Amino acid sequence: DSGVTQTPKHLITATGQRVTLRCSPRSGDLSVYWYQQSLDQGLQFLIQYYNGEERAKGNILERFSAQQFPDLHSELNLSSLELGDSALYFCASSATGDVNTEAFFGQGTRLTVV
């Protein structure tokens, strides 16, 4: 168990809908990262938050947004969902804002868009 908690584990929704994925980082970790993993694209970095502030941005679509709350948990919001958004979404956390600090991954949320 990495100590990173993601909910829900599975999500099935229809195209055009909006969903929110939640992540609780390891106790004491200040950084939260979101990744998307699909069969054809592999593991893609979406966005990083550090202590409530956006730190780095990757290949995140404009339909997607994230935030980190004062208690350090984070949410990833996906809207106007398309079939191609079906993927595993991982959250990871690390102690510092440096991306090269060891990050611990949650078990992921499997999103299926139908």
Added chain:
Amino acid sequence: QKEVEQDPGPLSVPEGAIVSLNCTYSNSAFQYFMWYRQYSRKGPELLMYTYSSGNKEDGRFTAQVDKSSKYISLFIRDSQPSDSATYLCAMSPASKIIFGSGTRLSIRP
């Protein structure tokens, strides 16, 4: 062309064999190199971490970085069935981490 290339496999070897997993990359700015292991239905976990060129050993695992050839390797000695997983290389120029697509490895008892 992807910044990081990794053969997706699958790779199947008998128990006890030496396994060699490799990645190539194109960005000479990469300085940090990592290997993650991902079991089915789990998140990736960090296995090895190296900075710049050279070798690093940790038990049965050895990570090798050759920056002149833009090539990194992970060797697994005395492979065990419990090593069956997907192995992802990852590298960073310091601002974000870029992952390879992963190699699926199966160790036959």
